[in-house]
Amino acid sequence: MSRIITDLKYSFIEIFNDKINIILQFIFPTILFLLLGNVLGGLGSQLQNNAASGMNYFDFLLPGILAFFIMTATQMAAGTIVHYRKSGVFRKLSTTPISNMEWIAARIIMWTILILLTLAVAMFAAWLIIGVHINVNLISLLLMVAGTALFAGLGILIANFIKNEEALLTVTLTIMGITSLVSGTFIPVETMSWPLQYLAKISPLTYLSEGLRSSMITGNTGDAITDLAIVAVLGIILFGVGAATFSWKED
Amino acid sequence: MVNNVIEAKSLVKNYGDFTAVNNISFNVKKGEVFAFLGPNGAGKTTTVEMMECLKSLTAGSIKILGHDIKKDEIEIKRRIGVLPQDFGAFQLLTVYQNIDYFAQMYPKHVEVDDLIKMLGLKDKRNILFGYLSGGLKQRVGIAISLVNDPEIVFLDEPTTGLDPKARRDVWAAIKDLKARGKTIILTTHYMEEAQNLADRVCILHNGRIIAEGTPEDLIGRYGGDKMLIIRKCSEIAKNELIKTIQEYTIDGDNVLVKLSGENDMKIISKAASIIDTSKSTCDELYIRKATLENVFLNLTGDKLIEGGK
Numbered sequence: 001m002s003r004i005i006t007d008l009k010y011s012f013i014e015i016f017n018d019k020i021n022i023i024l025q026f027i028f029p030t031i032l033f034l035l036l037g038n039v040l041g042g043l044g045s046q047l048q049n050n051a052a053s054g055m056n057y058f059d060f061l062l063p064g065i066l067a068f069f070i071m072t073a074t075q076m077a078a079g080t081i082v083h084y085r086k087s088g089v090f091r092k093l094s095t096t097p098i099s100n101m102e103w104i105a106a107r108i109i110m111w112t113i114l115i116l117l118t119l120a121v122a123m124f125a126a127w128l129i130i131g132v133h134i135n136v137n138l139i140s141l142l143l144m145v146a147g148t149a150l151f152a153g154l155g156i157l158i159a160n161f162i163k164n165e166e167a168l169l170t171v172t173l174t175i176m177g178i179t180s181l182v183s184g185t186f187i188p189v190e191t192m193s194w195p196l197q198y199l200a201k202i203s204p205l206t207y208l209s210e211g212l213r214s215s216m217i218t219g220n221t222g223d224a225i226t227d228l229a230i231v232a233v234l235g236i237i238l239f240g241v242g243a244a245t246f247s248w249k250e251d
Numbered sequence: 252m253v254n255n256v257i258e259a260k261s262l263v264k265n266y267g268d269f270t271a272v273n274n275i276s277f278n279v280k281k282g283e284v285f286a287f288l289g290p291n292g293a294g295k296t297t298t299v300e301m302m303e304c305l306k307s308l309t310a311g312s313i314k315i316l317g318h319d320i321k322k323d324e325i326e327i328k329r330r331i332g333v334l335p336q337d338f339g340a341f342q343l344l345t346v347y348q349n350i351d352y353f354a355q356m357y358p359k360h361v362e363v364d365d366l367i368k369m370l371g372l373k374d375k376r377n378i379l380f381g382y383l384s385g386g387l388k389q390r391v392g393i394a395i396s397l398v399n400d401p402e403i404v405f406l407d408e409p410t411t412g413l414d415p416k417a418r419r420d421v422w423a424a425i426k427d428l429k430a431r432g433k434t435i436i437l438t439t440h441y442m443e444e445a446q447n448l449a450d451r452v453c454i455l456h457n458g459r460i461i462a463e464g465t466p467e468d469l470i471g472r473y474g475g476d477k478m479l480i481i482r483k484c485s486e487i488a489k490n491e492l493i494k495t496i497q498e499y500t501i502d503g504d505n506v507l508v509k510l511s512g513e514n515d516m517k518i519i520s521k522a523a524s525i526i527d528t529s530k531s532t533c534d535e536l537y538i539r540k541a542t543l544e545n546v547f548l549n550l551t552g553d554k555l556i557e558g559g560k
Binding site: 002003006007010013014017018087088089091092093094095096097098249250251 | 303304305306307325328329331336337338340341343344351352353355356357358379392395
């Protein structure tokens with residue numbers, strides 16, 4: 001347990017020592033909502049009229065953006081693993097008593113806390129700048145945690161195959177870009193063509209976005225619980241497989 | 252046998268069809284500096300990485316401090332210290348934070364500031380690891396390898412890529428560790444390093460041990476003869492020397508005389524007296540001893556340094 005706490009403590013110090021990265025991590029959501037407020041602000045009434053559910057576009061968009069921030073756990077996990085592998089940190093760690101599992105346990109806690117902090121900043125910025133009403137409840141919190149585990153698991157799996165940082169960036173950005181476009185994150189799934197609607201059905205980000213929308217905006221608890229169950233099961237599978245296949249030995 | 256802290260028997264490591272380590276056996280005694288010497292690709296790092304629990308064995312057995320490496324990996328990890336090849340630590344943590352991080356990985360560890368003082372890193376204590384020079388990074392690596400007060404310390408090519416000053420600093424640190432009673436396993440492709448630091452040297456070539464012993468013993472057995480070098484001689488001196496001394500070689504203005512052991516002192520004094528009496532001049536007279544480089548060259552036909560034949 002003390003090894004997990006040590007890794008957790010120093011991983012936070014390391015993250016906060018990376019000033020540029022940490023500023024971007026927390027400033028980006030604020031800038032994003034400032035831009036959205038300006039770009040879409042003039043269309044407020046039109047957006048309201050277009051939404052069948054009574055949601056305006058900002059209401060629709062915010063959970064999608066939060067889900068997108070959660071998906072950055074993929075880049076966080078994969079980036080950390082590939083960087084530590086390349087810089088020789090894993091080589092050194094594997095000669096000490098800490099196990100793969102202890103390290104993964106510490107890091108998933110760290111990634112989750114970091115994602116939750118980013119989401120908190122994003123929600124505050126959205127409320128302050130755009131005035132979106134957000135209802136953060138237990139289901140939405142569980143969705144955020146399960147979503148982080150899911151996408152961190154995906155990151156670990158990707159890092160098992162991609163060995164250099166440049167290729168990793170290309171792969172994760174491609175996956176994140178495509179996934180966010182077809183998952184009802186920024187554009188409603190109903191407005192997309194049938195092949196894209198099919199892709200949306202198999203994308204985990206769809207259920208995360210929808211779950212957050214149901215729990216935080218529309219208050220549709222039944223739908224939110226269903227989406228939470230799907231995200232949780234996928235999270236357990238992806239994170240479980242990622243953690244089980246992760247190794248820092250170089251045999 | 253009681254004194255052996257490492258007993259390796261019939262070690263084999265294969266990567267697919269390639270055999271990196273081919274049926275080697277050796278023992279390491281408590282308190283000695285044991286060096287694996289060989290060119291790149293000889294199997295040094297693979298051998299030590301099997302002992303460091305970094306790589307599994309294809310065949311054979313290793314006992315470290317009486318523990319079987321296949322059964323007691325955790326116990327062995329608690330009692331050894333490792334500076335792996337291409338060592339890296341957390342770039343955005345300070346020297347102190349890095350050492351403390353690794354110290355906290357062990358149930359028992361030494362005081363971090365004591366290690367910082369011991370390795371001469373006091374003024375770098377609060378500097379980020381990423382900002383350190385190569386030599387300082389290696390010193391931090393050595394400090395980290397000592398956090399658990401290990402009985403055996405593995406240092407895998409600790410001076411590769413360092414400038415001469417940084418290399419000397421690391422050598423001083425290694426000598427200090429030996430003085431503190433640690434057993435040290437060192438890998439290097441620098442013969443000077445092995446000759447300077449090691450009590451015993453194990454020379455590897457193509458995954459096999461080709462010689463093992465103290466540096467003096469290996470040089471005596473395989474290094475070839477010593478050579479008396481008399482440099483920049485005048486014609487008069489050269490003629491006098493070759494009239495009197497047998498088994499010489501002329502190399503421009505230099506006279507090279509093979510010293511085979513029995514009459515060495517006589518030959519040296521003869522040469523000195525000729526130079527003294529002939530009123531001729533020679534710039535310099537010295538004895539060139541064989542080195543581990545000669546040992547390796549004589550045993551394999553290859554040079555130790557990369558690419559040499």
